[in-house]
Structure formats: structure tokens, C-alpha cells
Amino acid sequence: MSEPVTSFDKWRAFAVHLLTASGAFLAFMALIAAAEQRWVAMFVWLGAALFIDGIDGPIARKIDIKRVLPNWSGDLLDSIIDYATFCMIPAVALYLSDKIGEPWSFVAAALIVISSAVYYADLRMKTKDNFFRGFPVCWNMVVFVLFATELTGWIVFATVVVCSAATFAPVNFVHPVRVRRLRPLNMTVVALWSILGVISLYYNFASPTWVKVGLIATSLYLFVIGGVVQALVSARVASRRRGKA
Structure with missing residues (x-):
């Protein structure tokens, strides 16, 4: 039987919200x-938001926030803010910076905001072992x-297209904190x-x-490692099935 919820528990949980x-x-x-095209300041603010996004979840799970405040959805609150900081504002920045040029900067921003909105509505977003699906x-x-590496416009646009398409691909992407496989690496x-x-x-x-070069290399690793693990696990399962046949 769970312990009774006290007023202190509720206030502590609400503080996490x-x-x-x-x-x-x-x-x-x-x-x-x-809007003022102060890109460094913008990314500093987004970095601070990413830091909070990284710490609030573990705190909420530790105090069992869903049991303490069942009428408040931390998941919904988190998704609302994530859409703004992960998707909408980066799309605005990409458009205003004119790194791609008209009309393709408009197309790139549209791909980002539309694909992201659909993704947040997908209830299969997470796998059982905490990978992202897509x-x-x-x-x-x-x-x-893209800002830090100063890549050419067509590479920037191609990156947006590939990532937007990958949103709907049946490929796993790693959650560095919650996925246990290769977590230290x-x-x-x-x-x-x-x-x-x-440094950038x-x-x-x-x-x-x-x-x-380091940013590109580490980014590519984080982009592909989930799919690599998924492929290796699938190959191992298929090999075992063939061995039993």
C-alpha cells in the first residue's frame, strides 16, 4: 500500500511542475x-531550457509525481514546452538567418514545424527499451x-529533408540518458x-x-547509433531463429 500524500508532497511536486x-x-x-538575430543568446536560452528538460524528468519520477498530483500532466506540459524549444524556435531561427535562401528557407521551416507536430501526436514515440521511434x-x-559548422545552403536544406523524413522512419534513435545499452559511451x-x-x-x-569537425562527428554518432543497435539486435534475433529452425 502506498503512503498517504501530504500537503508537503503536493507542494514539492507542484514545484517540479x-x-x-x-x-x-x-x-x-x-x-x-x-527575432533580433542574436543567435548566440538564442542558443544559450535554448541550452538552459534543454538543461531543465534533462533534470525535471528524473526529479519527477523520484518523487512519484503522477501519484502525488494525478490531475496535472507533466508529460503534456513537457511536450508543449519541448515543441517550442526543440522545434518552433529553431525553425524560426533557420528561416530568419537565411542560411538556405528563398524560397527554400520557408520550405525547410515548414517541414520542421509540421513533421514535429505530427511526431508529438504519435503515441508510439517511445519503445519499451526507451529508444525514440523515428x-x-x-x-x-x-x-x-548547422549554425556552428557554417555548412553551405544545399547541405543545410538536405539535412532538414533527411531529418524530417527520418521522423516517420521505423528506425530507433537513442535517448542518451534512459537507454541502458552503451549508456556510458x-x-x-x-x-x-x-x-x-x-566552445563554438x-x-x-x-x-x-x-x-x-568534432560537432559533426559527435552529432552523426548520436544520429545513427540507435539504428545501428537496432540492426544488430534484429540480426542477432534472426540468427537465433535460423539456428532453431
């Missing part, structure tokens, strides 16, 4: 920075790399990506070549 909701203010600040619309990270890559990102911001995106 407020922590999550603070991401909405960070999104607002990021949007203002995007590209998890983390456009904040993708657009950051995945978290190491995320840490390296984050360090390189901070410090240089106002005019960073040395090794920083740009």
Missing part, C-alpha cells in the same frame, strides 16, 4: 533573441550544428558534444575547424 514550466519563459527569451525532432541540436559523446558547443558559442560560431 513550475520548474518544467520555467522552460516556457526561457523559450520566450530565446524567441526574442531570434527522429525525435531535436531540431534545437540540429540547427545549432553515449553520455560521454553527449558531454563532448556539449563542450564543443560551448564562445567563438560566436567562428570556431576552429577541429571544433566543427
Whole structure:
């Protein structure tokens, strides 16, 4: 039998919801920075929102927030803020920066916001072993790399098209924190990506070549490792079935 819920439990749980909701203010600040084309400031605000997104979930699960406040949906609150910080604002930044050029910047932004909206409505978004099913619309990270590496317009547009198509692909993408397979390696890559990102911001995106190469390499790893693990597991299962036949 679960312990009775006290007033302290409720206030503590609601404080976690407020922590999550603070991401909405960070999104607002990021949007203002995007409108003023202050790209470093925009990504700093988005980085702060990503940090909160990373810590509020474990805290909520630790205090069993769904049991303590059953009438408040932390998942819905999280999704609302994630759509703004992961998808909408990066799309606005990509459009306003004119990295692709008209009319393709408009097309790229439309692909991002529409594919992301559909993805958030998919109840199969997560697999049982905590992988994402399809590209998890983390456009904040993708657009950051596109800004930091200063790739040509057609590569930027091709990246948007590939990621948008991957949103609906039956391919797994890793959640570095919640997926147990290769977790130490995945978290190491995320840490390296984050360090390189901070260096890039410090240089106002005019960073040395090794920083740009490192960002591309770590990003590609995080993009493909889920599918690689999925393929290896599927091959192992198929091999066992053939052995039993």
C-alpha cells in the first residue's frame, strides 16, 4: 500500500511542475533573441531550457509525481514546452538567418514545424527499451550544428529533408540518458558534444575547424547509433531463429 500524500508532497511536486514550466519563459527569451538575430543568446536560452528538460524528468519520477498530483500532466506540459524549444524556435531561427535562401528557407521551416507536430501526436514515440521511434525532432541540436559548422545552403536544406523524413522512419534513435545499452559511451559523446558547443558559442560560431569537425562527428554518432543497435539486435534475433529452425 502506498503512503498517504501530504500537503508537503503536493507542494514539492507542484514545484517540479513550475520548474518544467520555467522552460516556457526561457523559450520566450530565446524567441526574442531570434527575432533580433542574436543567435548566440538564442542558443544559450535554448541550452538552459534543454538543461531543465534533462533534470525535471528524473526529479519527477523520484518523487512519484503522477501519484502525488494525478490531475496535472507533466508529460503534456513537457511536450508543449519541448515543441517550442526543440522545434518552433529553431525553425524560426533557420528561416530568419537565411542560411538556405528563398524560397527554400520557408520550405525547410515548414517541414520542421509540421513533421514535429505530427511526431508529438504519435503515441508510439517511445519503445519499451526507451529508444525514440523515428527522429525525435531535436531540431534545437540540429540547427545549432548547422549554425556552428557554417555548412553551405544545399547541405543545410538536405539535412532538414533527411531529418524530417527520418521522423516517420521505423528506425530507433537513442535517448542518451534512459537507454541502458552503451549508456556510458553515449553520455560521454553527449558531454563532448556539449563542450564543443560551448566552445563554438564562445567563438560566436567562428570556431576552429577541429571544433566543427568534432560537432559533426559527435552529432552523426548520436544520429545513427540507435539504428545501428537496432540492426544488430534484429540480426542477432534472426540468427537465433535460423539456428532453431
